[in-house]
Amino acid sequence: MASLAKKPTGELLLYAEMAAAEVRAAQRQLKAGQLHRIAAGVLTPWPEASWPGLVARERIRLLAALYPGAVVGPKSAFYGGVPHDGVMHLTYTYTKRVALPGMTVQLIQGPGASQGDTPMMGRELYYPSLPRMLLENLSITRGQVQKSVGRVEVERRLIETCEARGEEVLNHLREQARDLAPGLGLQREQVLLDELIGAILGTRQADMQTQAGKGLAAAPPYDANRLALLEKLAAHLRASPLKQAAAVATTDQARVNFAFLESYFSNFIEGTEFDVQDARGFVLQGRPITTRPKDSHDVLGVFRQAVNPGWANQTLGVGEPVLHQLRDRHRDQMAERPEVGPGEFKTQANRAGNTEFVAPRLVRGTLVEGSKLLPTVPAGMARALLAMFLVAEVHPFTDGNGRLARLVMNAELSVVGASRLIIPTLFREEYLDCLRALTRQGDPAPFVQAMQHIHAWTAAFNYDDLDRVLAQMAVCHAFEKSRIQHKLLFP
Structure with missing residues (x-):
């Protein structure tokens, strides 16, 4: 393949780029001590101490001149086309090891450029295609030269x-x-x-x-990276004694009021926004919402599972039972939304922002393996947070995952007599930010601290009188959206 001629620069002179007269002139300068030889056909006016940096800066140009038609070798290509441990691997017409200032070139005899290989910076040094790079890195390395990274x-x-x-x-x-x-x-x-x-x-x-x-x-296959993240959260929960407020909604009326607020705020987080009095009308008073029937049923679905003792106290299963349990919960929760497949695990990938959740074919295995971590953490708050994050991180269904995750979390609290947890509108962004920090940075501390804080906030209200608790929450800015303009206050 033809090389594109390049003009020589002042700091690195390459015979391969120069006309015959220019080469002779450079040789006279070399003899006079005005230039120095770095390697055969490679000259520079710079002192020896600067040569490693010069070679590094001009690596592609230099290698293309010294070994025209070479292809970046398997190991170097795997690491992006740069020297690995100081060695640059090239596939060339013969095998040889060459020492240059600051870099060793390991030539390995092999095929030249093939279909899909591309010139680097327009020169006669080629970067292998992805399939070639992977194939060559599966080659068995014999002798002392480790040219491939291995299986x-x-x-x-x-x-x-x-x-x-x-x-x-x-x-x-x-x-x-x-x-x-x-x-x-x-x-x-x-x-x-x-x-x-x-x-x-x-x-x-x-x-x-x-x-x-x-x-x-594995059978069924699971997402090992997500499992490692769940294990990291579980380890943090095992090592961190958590505060746990006792249940505050202890009368029948208080439990109904609490379930209403839990469902109202949980849906608000997901973008199902109603005025709280409108929501009160159709949830507690049976007033129909003809303009938004599906949204109102979303709120009712969460309310039903928050107020019904069978759902409200159903701790998450371990192993295969978790699959049937979550499908049953989702089928009931999303019964009025047939378009999202109530009770059916997703068949297409879903994401939120830059976060892509567990792939559809890995959902079952990740839920099964992840649920096996639940008995390893203390019952109550610790298990609630782990159960919630398991469902949120897998995102097993097409829709309704966030609401389902919070229902699962609160069931773990109810079953031990602890207060359930409400995430008010003003706390929404902090809640989501902490989940993102755990997902993307693997840091469980902000998530655990935030949930401890909002659990204490939830337990600070008396839920016997709905009008009174709504007024108190309004004074505490629970219904506000802007964290810049408002701060969430305790009653």
């Missing part, structure tokens, strides 16, 4: 690619690898890559070696 790292990269870009990308990658492998002499590697991709997609069995891979190959 474990490739497995990990494939899983990351699937999570970031979707299953279709892996399918396309597999097809490309099948076309490339014969020309590269990598048929054995292609078979292995095919097995790994099939195991990740759930269409084949393979001996997976990473924790995430083993999760995908």
Whole structure:
């Protein structure tokens, strides 16, 4: 493949880029001590101490001049085309190890540029296509030169690619690898890559070696990264004694009032916004809402499970029972919304902002394995938070997941005689921010602290008189939206 000629620069002179007259002039300057030789055909006016930095800055230009037509080797390509542990691997016409200032070049004899390989900065140094890079990194390394990263790292990269870009990308990658492998002499590697991709997609069995891979190959498959996150939260809950306010809604009327407020605020978090008096009318007084029937049924669905003792005290199951239990809860909660498949686990991926939840085919396994962590934390508040985060993080249904997660949480509190928990409108953003911090940064502390705070706030009211508690909550800014203009106050 033809090289694009580049003009020499003042700090690095490459014979490969120069005309014959320019080379002769540079050689005279070298002889006169005006230039210094870094390597054969590579000169610079700079002192030796600066050479490592110069080589690093001009790496692509230098390598393209010294080894025209080379392809970035498996290990270097895997790490983005830069030296790994000071060594730059190149696939070239012969095998040799060359020491340059600040960088060692390891040449490995192999095929030149093939379909999909691209020139780096328009020069005769090529970056391998993704299928070629993965195939070559599955090659068995013989001798002292470790040119490939091996199966474990490739497995990990494939899983990351699937999570970031979707299953279709892996399918396309597999097809490309099948076309490339014969020309590269990598048929054995292609078979292995095919097995790994099939195991990740759930269409084949393979001996997976990473924790995430083993999760995908399990029956049913589960999301190992989400399971690790749940374990991190469980460990924090085991090590952190939590305050736990006793139930404050102890009369029948108080329990009804509390259930109404719980359902009203839980739906408000999800964008189902009603004036609180309008919601009171259709939930507690049976007044129909003809303009928004589905939204009103969403509030009623949560209210029904918050006030009914059978639902309100149903602790989350462990293992396979959790699947039937959550489906039953969701079927009842979303009964008036047939379009979202009440009681049916999602069949398409769902997300909130930049967070993509557990893939549909991993929902069952992640719920089953995640629920097994519940008995390892103390009953009450700790188990409530773990149960809530399990459902919220898996997001097993098309809609209604947040409301379901909070119902599950409150059931864990009710069953031990603790106060259920309300998340008022003004606390919505803080609640969601803490969930995001746990999901994205793996930090459980803000989430646990926030939920402890709002639990104490919830238990500070008397729920016997609904008019009075509504007035108190209004004074405490519970119904406000702006955290900039308002602060949530205790009664």
